[in-house]
Amino acid sequence: xxxxxxxxxxxxxxxxxxxxxxxxxxxxxxxxxxxxxxxxxxxxxxxxxxxxxxxxxxxxxxxxxxxxxxxxxxxxxxxxxxxxxxxxxxxxxxxxxxxxxxxxxxxxxxxxxxxxxxxxxxxxxxxxxxxxxxxxxxxxx
Amino acid sequence: xxxxxxxxxxxxxxxxxxxxxxxxxxxxxxxxxxxxxxxxxxxxxxxxxxxxxxxxxxxxxxxxxxxxxxxxxxxxxxxxxxxxxxxxxxxxxxxxxxxxxxxxxxxxxxxxxxxxxxxxxxxxxxxxxxxxxxxxxxxxxxxxxxxxxxxxxxxxxxxxxxxxxxxxxxxxxxxxxxxxxxxxxxxxxxxxxxxxxxxxxxxxxxxxxxxxxxxxxxxxxxxxxxxxxxxxxxxxxxxxxxxxxxxxxxxxxxxxxxxxxxxxxxxxxxxxxxxxxxxxxxxxxxxxxxxxxxxxxxxxxxxxxxxxxxxxxxxxxxxxxxxxxxxxxxxxxxxxxxxxxxxxxxxxxxxxxxxxxxxxxxxxxxxxxxxxxxxxxxxxxxxxxxxxxxxxxxxxx
Numbered sequence: 001x002x003x004x005x006x007x008x009x010x011x012x013x014x015x016x017x018x019x020x021x022x023x024x025x026x027x028x029x030x031x032x033x034x035x036x037x038x039x040x041x042x043x044x045x046x047x048x049x050x051x052x053x054x055x056x057x058x059x060x061x062x063x064x065x066x067x068x069x070x071x072x073x074x075x076x077x078x079x080x081x082x083x084x085x086x087x088x089x090x091x092x093x094x095x096x097x098x099x100x101x102x103x104x105x106x107x108x109x110x111x112x113x114x115x116x117x118x119x120x121x122x123x124x125x126x127x128x129x130x131x132x133x134x135x136x137x138x139x140x141x
Numbered sequence: 142x143x144x145x146x147x148x149x150x151x152x153x154x155x156x157x158x159x160x161x162x163x164x165x166x167x168x169x170x171x172x173x174x175x176x177x178x179x180x181x182x183x184x185x186x187x188x189x190x191x192x193x194x195x196x197x198x199x200x201x202x203x204x205x206x207x208x209x210x211x212x213x214x215x216x217x218x219x220x221x222x223x224x225x226x227x228x229x230x231x232x233x234x235x236x237x238x239x240x241x242x243x244x245x246x247x248x249x250x251x252x253x254x255x256x257x258x259x260x261x262x263x264x265x266x267x268x269x270x271x272x273x274x275x276x277x278x279x280x281x282x283x284x285x286x287x288x289x290x291x292x293x294x295x296x297x298x299x300x301x302x303x304x305x306x307x308x309x310x311x312x313x314x315x316x317x318x319x320x321x322x323x324x325x326x327x328x329x330x331x332x333x334x335x336x337x338x339x340x341x342x343x344x345x346x347x348x349x350x351x352x353x354x355x356x357x358x359x360x361x362x363x364x365x366x367x368x369x370x371x372x373x374x375x376x377x378x379x380x381x382x383x384x385x386x387x388x389x390x391x392x393x394x395x396x397x398x399x400x401x402x403x404x405x406x407x408x409x410x411x412x413x414x415x416x417x418x419x420x421x422x423x424x425x426x427x428x429x430x431x432x433x434x435x436x437x438x439x440x441x442x443x444x445x446x447x448x449x450x451x452x453x454x455x456x457x458x459x460x461x462x463x464x465x466x467x468x469x470x471x472x473x474x475x476x477x478x479x480x481x482x483x484x485x486x487x488x489x490x491x492x493x494x495x496x497x498x499x500x501x502x503x504x505x506x507x508x509x510x511x512x513x514x515x516x517x518x519x520x521x522x523x524x525x526x527x528x529x530x531x532x533x534x535x536x537x538x
Contacts, residue, residue, distance in 0.1 A: 012287070016282075047284040073301045076349070082270055082273050090289055095296055104398050
């Protein structure tokens, strides 16, 4: 289960949800971190897709993603688009999950811990007033 | 290549703030600028109006009021065509693709003379408002954009990674900005021409860490036109011209980021596309006299210089700091001033790169002329160099 962080606002730019991606957002609401995995070539992909990008099979199932990984890179955005201006500066990052999938997401920094490339991070659920997003956060160790 | 393509003419307006605000009494009209550039470029080439049979335009920004600007301009110039007239779009690669398509018109025999041209007007729209649109061009609008990624945030992560892997410093990145400003000081088409120091670069406010204001491109407006034709026609014109000797393209099969972990700062698409272009031209990177690359940020110039084989991996920053890429150095890069100082009206940016190459390889670059320049390379890209289009040029004088 992902840890849930309560956010006291609505999402600045909410994602659209399709029939194919609804299971991802429904799972996230329950603190689960999932994606699609191909029934033919067995590879996971992220974001989730109805067609496997590797072998183009339309037969996919939902499986858990690794919720921990390593920080590949990150940045703090100071010059933000209008809709994100109130949040600036904010951080975003790229994480290599332990199971071999790379994701790009928000980065929730920990006060007192220097953010460093290569550090261990975990995925957390961000519960906004209007729905969820996900983020990486340095492990507390 | 059988009958090769030659660049025989070029024109451009200085990059800067040209777009008028809604309230201005006198407005700047895109087609008026383009009509003048077409006349200037064809005069520069020495070709006649009735020789032109194809025009490939870059897509205008959505802020341009006149829709279908390409066919509108054909009407303004009363220019009947038997080849093709179209607008192309390919994100940051738009202008490189427009040039590439104009070359194709020649190679396919659809036109004896073709124009690659376009205008990008956006400076009257604020950066934050423009970013509302540009943030949707990189990454996945449902899975990345909600986190607040912007186009240059991806390059910033390249910079952080490069510094982590190679121990590169902000001073090395700043050296690219200082060098490009020096080059821009010698280029009448450049947007920012007052020389700057490394200290000034490092003192600018952060934009996307570790990149500051002078590490990222300014916003500006621009327009340019190139005339291409067959090698035979070019020879007959009796003026210096530039041959397209090699071309390579590669899309790495990912949009902005691969979910299969890879080396994001290797810019593999640029490496593969340039290998193909060098092989077609029969040269090695060491044969090049200059490079005019699509590099929106200081870090991108470093990474693409490595991917193109101009400097060894991990050494691009040091090469910039030691002056190897400055005019007079081992391999001058971005002699126009590059995207950071010459300017970056992005849908026409690569046209400006080809204008610079056409000037340098025809021996017309004035104070910033690379001595005896014969071979040059130009690039276009999209995403995080997920796709690259590379052309190798040879000047014939």
